[in-house]
Amino acid sequence: MPELVITVARFGFLILLWIFVFTVVGVIRRDLFAGARSGRLVAAPRGIGASTGQSGKPAKAKRGRAAHQLVVTAGQLAGTRITLGEAQITIGRAEDSTLVITDDYASARHARLVPRDGQWYVEDLGSTNGTYLDRAKVTGPTPVPLGVPIRIGRTSLELRP
Amino acid sequence: MTAAAVPAASPASTGEQSGVRLARSRRNAELSLLLLAMVLVAAYAAMVEAKALDTITSDFWIPAAALGLVFLGLHLVIRWLAPYADPALLPAVALLNGIGVGFLRRYDLAKAAPAEREDLAIFAGTGGRQLAWTLAAVVLAAGLLAVMRDHRSLSRYAYTLGLAGIVLVMIPAMLPSRFSEINGAKLWIIVPGLGQIQPGEFAKLALLTFFAYYLVRKREVLSLASRRVLGIDFPRGRDLGPVLVVWIVSLLVLIFEKDLGTSLLYFGMFVVTLYIATERVSWLLIGLILFFGGAYLAYVLGSTVGGPFANFYDRAQIWLDPFAEPYDRGYQLVQGLLTLGTGGLFGAGPGGGQPTLLPEVQTDFIFAGIGEEIGLFGLSALLVIYLLIVERGLRAALAVRDSFGKLLAGGLAFTLGLQVFVIVGGISKLIPLTGQTTPFLSAGGSSLMANWLLIAVLLRVSDGARRPVTGGGGPAARPAGGPPEQLHGAQTEVIRP
Numbered sequence: 017m018p019e020l021v022i023t024v025a026r027f028g029f030l031i032l033l034w035i036f037v038f039t040v041v042g043v044i045r046r047d048l049f050a051g052a053r054s055g056r057l058v059a060a061p062r063g064i065g066a067s068t069g070q071s072g073k074p075a076k077a078k079r080g081r082a083a084h085q086l087v088v089t090a091g092q093l094a095g096t097r098i099t100l101g102e103a104q105i106t107i108g109r110a111e112d113s114t115l116v117i118t119d120d121y122a123s124a125r126h127a128r129l130v131p132r133d134g135q136w137y138v139e140d141l142g143s144t145n146g147t148y149l150d151r152a153k154v155t156g157p158t159p160v161p162l163g164v165p166i167r168i169g170r171t172s173l174e175l176r177p
Numbered sequence: 178m179t180a181a182a183v184p185a186a187s188p189a190s191t192g193e194q195s196g197v198r199l200a201r202s203r204r205n206a207e208l209s210l211l212l213l214a215m216v217l218v219a220a221y222a223a224m225v226e227a228k229a230l231d232t233i234t235s236d237f238w239i240p241a242a243a244l245g246l247v248f249l250g251l252h253l254v255i256r257w258l259a260p261y262a263d264p265a266l267l268p269a270v271a272l273l274n275g276i277g278v279g280f281l282r283r284y285d286l287a288k289a290a291p292a293e294r295e296d297l298a299i300f301a302g303t304g305g306r307q308l309a310w311t312l313a314a315v316v317l318a319a320g321l322l323a324v325m326r327d328h329r330s331l332s333r334y335a336y337t338l339g340l341a342g343i344v345l346v347m348i349p350a351m352l353p354s355r356f357s358e359i360n361g362a363k364l365w366i367i368v369p370g371l372g373q374i375q376p377g378e379f380a381k382l383a384l385l386t387f388f389a390y391y392l393v394r395k396r397e398v399l400s401l402a403s404r405r406v407l408g409i410d411f412p413r414g415r416d417l418g419p420v421l422v423v424w425i426v427s428l429l430v431l432i433f434e435k436d437l438g439t440s441l442l443y444f445g446m447f448v449v450t451l452y453i454a455t456e457r458v459s460w461l462l463i464g465l466i467l468f469f470g471g472a473y474l475a476y477v478l479g480s481t482v483g484g485p486f487a488n489f490y491d492r493a494q495i496w497l498d499p500f501a502e503p504y505d506r507g508y509q510l511v512q513g514l515l516t517l518g519t520g521g522l523f524g525a526g527p528g529g530g531q532p533t534l535l536p537e538v539q540t541d542f543i544f545a546g547i548g549e550e551i552g553l554f555g556l557s558a559l560l561v562i563y564l565l566i567v568e569r570g571l572r573a574a575l576a577v578r579d580s581f582g583k584l585l586a587g588g589l590a591f592t593l594g595l596q597v598f599v600i601v602g603g604i605s606k607l608i609p610l611t612g613q614t615t616p617f618l619s620a621g622g623s624s625l626m627a628n629w630l631l632i633a634v635l636l637r638v639s640d641g642a643r644r645p646v647t648g649g650g651g652p653a654a655r656p657a658g659g660p661p662e663q664l665h666g667a668q669t670e671v672i673r674p
Contacts, residue, residue, distance in 0.1 A: 025224050026526035030551060032220065033558040036213055036272060040265050040565055043206045047264075047572075092396075096578050099645040111329045114646060116579035118393055 082134050083162055083175035086115075091171030093117060100136070100175075105129040107168060108141070121145045121169030129160070136160045136175055145169060203264040204256050210268035211252055215245040218275030221527050225283040228528030230294055239299045240282060240308060244275050247315050254319040258326070259640035263569045266639070269562050270617055270632050274311055274625070276559070277618035279527075280547050281307045287533045303539050303620050310622040317626050318633035328638045332390045332581050339387030345380035346426070346443075350433040363434045364612070377439050378614070378627035381446065381592060382634070388447055389584035391419070392454040396580075399455050423447045424467050428475070435488040437472070438599045438611030444468055445595045450588040453574075489609075496609035509536045513545040513604045524552030539620040541612050545604050560601070563616075566632075567594040573639035586638040589631050 086098040086105060098105065098115065105114045108126040117126075123143035130137050137157040140147040147154040148167040165172045219241035226233045248271045255262050282304030289297050300308065325331060331338075349357040349364050357363045359373070367373040392399070427444040430436065448464030472489075479490025491506065499507035499514070512535045519525065530549035532538045538546040548556045570590025574583045596613055603610035614624035 022224070022227060022526060025220075025227070026529075027523065029217070029220055029224060029527065030523065030554050030558070032217055033551070033555055036210075036217055037558050037561050037565070039210060039213060040269055040562070043203070043210065044265050044565065044569070047203070092580065093578065095575075098578060101646050103646055105646065111332060111579075111581075114578070116329070116581070118396065118580045120397055 083136055083160075083177060085176045086129065087174050087176050088115070089165065089172045089174050091117065091119060091169070093171065100131070102131060104131070107173070108143075115173075117168065117171050119169035119171055122171070126168055127154070127166070129166075130157065138166055143168075202260045204252075204260060207255070207264035207267055208252060210264070211245075211248055211271055214268045214272035214275060215241055215248070217272060218244060218279055221276060221279040222282065224526065225279060225286065225528035228526055229283065229286045232295075234295065236299060240278055240304065241275065243308060244271070244278060244311060247312050251315050251319055254322055255636060258322045259636055261640045261644040262636040263573060263639035263643070265565060265569050266632060266636055269566050269569075270629075273559065273562060273617040276547065277543065277620075278304055278307045278311065280532075280543060280550075280618070281539055281620050283528055283550075284532050284539055284546070286528075287531070307620050307625075310625045313622065314626040314629035318629040321630055321633040322637060325634075325637055328577075328582050328585060328634065328641055329579060331386055331585070331634075332393075335387050335390030338383040339391075342380040342383030342387060343426075345376035345383065346430060348376055350430070364436055364439060375614075375621070375623040377434075378623045379630075381442060382589075382627060382630055384443065385446055385450065385588045385592060386585060388450045389581055389588055392450055392584055393580045395419075396454040399451070399457075419451075421467075424471065428471050432475070432485045435485070436611055437489060437492065437609055438596075438603070438613040441468065441599055441611075442592065442595055442613070446588060446592050449591045449595075450584055453584055453587045454580075492609045492611065496606065499606065509542070510604070510606065510610055512536065513542050514606060516542075516545045516549045517605065520549040520552045520556075522553050524548070524550045524555055526550060537612075540614060541600065541610075541619070542604055543618050543620070544601055544615050547618070560597075563594065563597045567591070569639065570635045573635060573642050576642035577638050578642070582638050582641060586635055586642075589635055593628070593631060 084100055086100055088094050088096040093115070096115070103114075106125065106128045107113055107115045107117060107122075108124050109116065109118060109122050110124040113125070121144075123141075123145070125141045126143040127138060127140050127147040130139060136159070138147060138149060138154055138160050139157045140154045149158055149160065150164050150167075154166075160166065160175055162175050162177060165174055167173075219238050222237045222241055223233050226237050248267065252267060255267065282299070282302070285302035285304050286294050286297060288302075299305065348366055352363075352366065354363060356367045356369075357365050359365050359367070364375055364377055365373045366376055423444060427440040430440040430443065434440075444464065445468075448460060448468075451460045451464075452458070475486050475489045476493050479486035479488075479493070483490075494501075495507050495510055499510040501507060503511045516530070516535050519530070524530075527550050530546065532546040532549070535542050535546055544556070544559075547559070551559075567590045570586055570593065574585075574587035574590065577583055577586060593616055596616055599608070599611065600613040600615050602608040603613070614621055616624065616628045
């Protein structure tokens with residue numbers, strides 16, 4: 017093997033190694049930006065967020081200000097986001113809840129969020145300490161407007177567009 | 178992307194919805210990164226042969242292709258069972274594993290007599306054995322992904338796993354030295370004639386699962402009840418119980434298994450999980466003080482009393498001045514430092530080093546052995562890859578929705594990082610050297626299997642974290658056959674009087 021070929025291959029290998037590293041970083045970066053973009057949408061005034069929601073997909077525009085995310089704003093899981101689909105969200109200390117909160121004031125099956133015709137309803141599942149929508153105690157299925165906190169123990173949740 | 182194929186979603190490509198973006202599985206990115214990693218492994222093998230044999234044999238690509246097939250299999254399993262798992266984890270780990278196999282083959286070539294080198298079979302020696310271990314480890318990881326459909330189901334076995342972890346840690350200490358001691362560290366279970374396993378590697382996974390479960394239950398009391406001293410919240414004396422118990426256990430490991438690295442690993446793992454659970458800096462301070470206090474105590478006792486502490490004292494002495502006895506006790510560390518120095522900035526090129534001069538180059542000192550050939554430039558790339566793996570693990574911990582998953586993923590990712598720190602710090606004389614394996618690089622089945630299991634758990638947690646909540650009737654991440662599904666599917670029975 018000529019020495020020149022080996023030297024070129026040697027440095028080529030090192031460069032390829034770093035290209036790999038930066039490609040991985042690129043993949044991760046796209047991932048991070050996906051998170052950052054949703055963060056910006058959340059932080060924007062609600063009108064703007066809702067208007068992007070309308071222009072985003074024609075199917076969802078019919079529903080108007082549809083909620084697309086459930087965000088934990090206070091408590092131990094603060095910052096957690098759940099992308100909403102068609103499925104109900106169960107909240108409680110039970111391991112199989114969608115959102116597992118370990119809070120002394122939460123019950124095993126505390127509350128659930130159910131979608132009906134594009135509107136989300138919160139329903140208390142007979143919890144010990146109750147579920148509050150803003151200041152009012154939830155007794156039956158109650159429609160949840162965007163940005164209004166649902167309080168469970170020390171945890172607060174909000175629907176975001 | 179194929180914008181024409183999806184006309185309905187074409188406006189979404191400009192102002193894409195955050196939900197849609199987050200929901201992408203990114204499996205194709207994983208596949209292309211995996212292919213790039215395997216190209217690198219094949220290139221490494223070719224260069225090793227070019228330098229060590231002066232010619233490239235026609236079957237240099239076989240190990241890379243075999244590894245590629247194994248990882249492709251895991252990739253398909255991920256596509257099927259954990260479609261939203263993190264796309265960077267598998268390729269990064271695959272590259273490290275591939276480089277490890279390539280270097281071990283290179284070590285086999287260096288050991289063989291020059292005349293026999295060309296005839297050395299691809300699947301012989303340490304390299305071939307590592308290839309077989311990789312296959313076993315990847316199959317094990319795929320199996321774990323198949324069995325554990327939701328990381329939360331792991332918490333059901335927390336106490337069992339905790340007990341298993343303690344038993345695994347204790348076995349080598351209890352066994353007579355003949356069955357458990359290699360190179361001064363009692364970390365092994367040796368079955369004469371068959372081989373040996375290192376139970377501690379598996380114990381760290383089991384113990385961490387237990388720590389995560391226990392701390393989710395106890396975090397309230399550990400984080401709320403406190404006294405404020407000097408602006409930092411310190412826990413009450415009676416809440417120090419668990420951390421003291423783990424401290425004593427890791428000191429016992431240090432004394433009876435004569436291994437600082439493992440002891441540091443267990444204790445660091447617990448303290449950091451405690452810190453993640455409570456968000457209290459004071460736990461880190463208490464942990465550091467306890468560990469350094471314990472290590473210093475062992476050092477002082479080693480110099481005065483000797484006995485079980487002598488090994489640690491010896492290692493600390495070598496660390497403080499390896500050049501005092503460069504041909505005797507300090508030989509390995511001195512050779513390691515010289516090897517790294519020979520490598521310099523860009524290394525001697527794969528196949529150009531002298532790995533046979535370095536004792537234990539296939540296990541503990543593999544990082545130095547590789548460093549001689551790819552230099553600081555290449556070693557820092559490998560370290561960045563480790564860093565990225567740890568970062569992805571922590572990211573999964575941040576994004577996952579339940580506390581147990583957060584602690585589990587955060588703790589596992591940190592443990593991997595700490596293990597790399599302990600061994601790389603050891604061979605570069607930053608801390609006293611202890612025989613830890615370098616994850617995914619070192620020869621050895623136990624380490625490879627345990628670390629691939631760790632990656633499988635991280636993949637599972639990241640899948641749970643990134644998966645959008647969809648699907649009929651319940652959370653998508655619910656384990657198949659869980660109680661709610663059973664109720665849902667049960668037939669209504671009418672009870673007549």
